[in-house]
Amino acid sequence: MRRRGVLTAGTWCLDRNLTVDRWPREDSVATVTGLELSGGGNGCNFACDLRRLDPSVPVWTRGVVGDDREGDYLRQVAAEHGIGDGLVTLPGIQTQVTDAYQSQASGQRTHILIPGAASHLSPDHIAVEDCPARFFHLGLPGIHPVMDAPWQDEPNGWVATLKRARAVGMETNMELVTVAPERLREIVIPCLPHLSTLVVNDFEIGAITGIDTLRDGETDRAACEKAAHVACGMGAMDLVVVHFTRGAVLVQRNVDRALFVPSVQVPEDAIRGANGAGDAFAAGVFLGLHRDAPHADCLRLGHAAAATSLTGLGTYSAVEEAEACLARADAWGWREA
Numbered sequence: 001m002r003r004r005g006v007l008t009a010g011t012w013c014l015d016r017n018l019t020v021d022r023w024p025r026e027d028s029v030a031t032v033t034g035l036e037l038s039g040g041g042n043g044c045n046f047a048c049d050l051r052r053l054d055p056s057v058p059v060w061t062r063g064v065v066g067d068d069r070e071g072d073y074l075r076q077v078a079a080e081h082g083i084g085d086g087l088v089t090l091p092g093i094q095t096q097v098t099d100a101y102q103s104q105a106s107g108q109r110t111h112i113l114i115p116g117a118a119s120h121l122s123p124d125h126i127a128v129e130d131c132p133a134r135f136f137h138l139g140l141p142g143i144h145p146v147m148d149a150p151w152q153d154e155p156n157g158w159v160a161t162l163k164r165a166r167a168v169g170m171e172t173n174m175e176l177v178t179v180a181p182e183r184l185r186e187i188v189i190p191c192l193p194h195l196s197t198l199v200v201n202d203f204e205i206g207a208i209t210g211i212d213t214l215r216d217g218e219t220d221r222a223a224c225e226k227a228a229h230v231a232c233g234m235g236a237m238d239l240v241v242v243h244f245t246r247g248a249v250l251v252q253r254n255v256d257r258a259l260f261v262p263s264v265q266v267p268e269d270a271i272r273g274a275n276g277a278g279d280a281f282a283a284g285v286f287l288g289l290h291r292d293a294p295h296a297d298c299l300r301l302g303h304a305a306a307a308t309s310l311t312g313l314g315t316y317s318a319v320e321e322a323e324a325c326l327a328r329a330d331a332w333g334w335r336e337a
Contacts, residue, residue, distance in 0.1 A: 003134035005058035009126045010139040011041030012063035013096035014070040017275055017313045022105035038314035039077040040098050042139035042175040045276050048316040049283035051081040060084035062126040064117040070095035088125045093117045100275040109274055122146045123157045128165045135286055136165040139175030141187040148187055155190040162194035171196040181207035192235025199282045202244040219244040225258040243281050248299050261299035262335035264307035276315030281306035304329035
């Protein structure tokens with residue numbers, strides 16, 4: 001079988017994207033200045049982004065929702081984007097809901113989630129055997145207790161699922177979420193031998209490898225490159241990509257020199273929200289890989305998709321077709337290398 005397209009699996013939730021004037025201290029008040037509902041989670045965002053970037057790429061998904069109006073909303077999102085719906089409805093369970101706050105004062109994001117159905121996600125809900133996708137995009141470890149725990153003879157449900165995907169011939173990738181570094185290491189390190197690629201941010205690569213990639217709140221590019229090389233040695237990945245505000249580095253197995261591509265200079269007044277920008281970056285990178293494009297072009301496409309994503313409050317609503325994203329990025333300009 002000639003594999004084509006992407007299968008996403010893991011978190012599907014309803015995101016309430018809220019902009020506040022500032023993040024309040026406890027026992028005080030902040031004012032909401034913007035509110036937009038959207039699908040959320042890696043399973044949803046990556047799938048929607050990819051279909052928006054290139055509607056010709058087939059995309060399927062796996063995950064769980066509740067039998068409520070939030071679950072119906074997520075199914076509608078999948079249908080509107082032409083995503084092969086493999087969502088399982090759990091009777092009597094609430095769909096996961098996440099309040100995603102963006103502070104106008106600091107630009108920082110804060111997520112507060114109601115786990116609901118996410119607490120029940122297991123490898124049994126993630127069928128891979130009959131899907132013809134080339135890439136398998138799985139997440140988010142650390143917020144799914146059944147998947148995070150040992151599963152049968154495997155260290156956790158993530159390992160069990162990745163092994164099944166590899167066994168049928170898929171190229172595997174994992175998306176992470178910002179949880180305590182020690183917890184992230186505990187869950188993710190056993191997964192690394194079963195990954196083809198790893199696309200993460202500066203905090204996440206530091207958490208996995210134990211390397212300090214942030215100094216005084218700023219990303220240390222050299223440390224990110226070192227951590228990416230170390231991560232390659234810890235797993236089976238052919239590629240490790242680390243993205244951060246100023247750009248992204250890509251490390252290949254058995255290649256000493258890292259590739260660095262700077263990010264887009266997005267005008268401050270064009271930014272509405274950062275929720276989902278990481279998903280858009282990953283979707284752009286994988287669209288490039290799906291097209292067998294040069295790695296530098298893959299990173300540029302990831303940056304362009306992320307930059308376009310920033311212009312919307314929702315997680316994927318602002319993402320356009322790939323060529324439009326690249327044209328916008330060129331118009332805004334790229335940071336200096």
